[in-house]
Amino acid sequence: MPTYVKRNPDAPKGFFACEAAGLQWLSSAHGGVPCATVIDHDDDSLTLQRLTTGTPSREAAYEFGRRLASTHDAGAEAFGAPPAGWAGPGFFGPLHNPLPMPLTGHETWGEFYARERLEPMTALAAGRLGSAGRAVVEAVIARCKAGDFDDGDSPARLHGDLWSGNVMWTPDGVVVIDPAAHGGHRETDLAMLALFGCPFLDAVTDGYQSRRRLRTGWRQRVGLHQLYPLLAHVVLFGGGYAEQATAAARGALS
Numbered sequence: 001m002p003t004y005v006k007r008n009p010d011a012p013k014g015f016f017a018c019e020a021a022g023l024q025w026l027s028s029a030h031g032g033v034p035c036a037t038v039i040d041h042d043d044d045s046l047t048l049q050r051l052t053t054g055t056p057s058r059e060a061a062y063e064f065g066r067r068l069a070s071t072h073d074a075g076a077e078a079f080g081a082p083p084a085g086w087a088g089p090g091f092f093g094p095l096h097n098p099l100p101m102p103l104t105g106h107e108t109w110g111e112f113y114a115r116e117r118l119e120p121m122t123a124l125a126a127g128r129l130g131s132a133g134r135a136v137v138e139a140v141i142a143r144c145k146a147g148d149f150d151d152g153d154s155p156a157r158l159h160g161d162l163w164s165g166n167v168m169w170t171p172d173g174v175v176v177i178d179p180a181a182h183g184g185h186r187e188t189d190l191a192m193l194a195l196f197g198c199p200f201l202d203a204v205t206d207g208y209q210s211r212r213r214l215r216t217g218w219r220q221r222v223g224l225h226q227l228y229p230l231l232a233h234v235v236l237f238g239g240g241y242a243e244q245a246t247a248a249a250r251g252a253l254s
Helices: 015-027 058-073 109-145 186-195 201-211 218-237 239-253
Strands: 003-007 038-042 045-049 090-092 099-101 156-158 167-170 173-176 182-184
Touching: 015 038, 015 045, 015 090, 058 156, 058 173, 058 186, 058 201, 099 109, 099 218, 109 182, 109 218, 109 239, 156 186, 186 201, 186 218, 218 239
Parallel strands: none
Antiparallel strands: 003 045, 038 045, 090 099, 156 182, 167 173
C-alpha cells in the first residue's frame, strides 16, 4: 500500500494523535465524506494511505456536498467538543506552525465561538489588527455571547479547516485531509470552502442542500464564520489580512 508521511519533529505534543483522531471520527460518519486513511502515528509523524489525485468535476462536487451534510449530521457531544478518542487540546493552521485551538464543550454555538475561537485568536492578532479592527471584532464577540447568532441547530461534526487545500479530488471523488475536527456550526465548513475558492462551489452547496437545507440568510453569515480563520491568518502571515478580517467582522454585524 503506497503511503504518505507527514513529519514535524517540532510539532506540539499530541499534534499528530489529535489529527489521527479527527480523521477517524470524521470517517465514522455514515454516508459522510471519505477521509485520508490513517496507517500509523507517533509524536513527530503521521502515516496515511497515499491518495491519487484527479480532476475536479461538477458531479464530484455535488456528491461532496451531499456527503458533507451527512458528516455534519453525524453530530458531536457539544459545540467545541473534541473528536471521539481525543481528550487533549486541538490545533489549527499549517504543519510547520500550528496554533493552539481549545476543545472545550459549550451548550450554545455563540458562547463557544466567542470564548474558544474569537477571543483567543483576537488576543494573538491584536497588535496587527489596530484599534478599529479590534473594536469591530469585539462587537461581534459580544453579539455571539448574547446569543444573537444561535439558531437551535445541534452541534455538527466539523472538519474545522475545510479550505480548498484540504479537499483532495481523486478519481473516486473528494477525500478530505488535515482536519481541525470538533463540534461546531454546519455553516462553518461551508464558509471555509468559500474563503479561498473551491472548484464548483455552487455544486457543492447544491449537493449539501439536497440533503440538508441551510437556514435562511446563510450567505449573509459567511463572514461571521470566516472571521476566525481570517484572524488566524493575521497571526500567522501578518497584518495584510487585518483589513479582510475587519471587513468580515463588519459584515457579521450588518
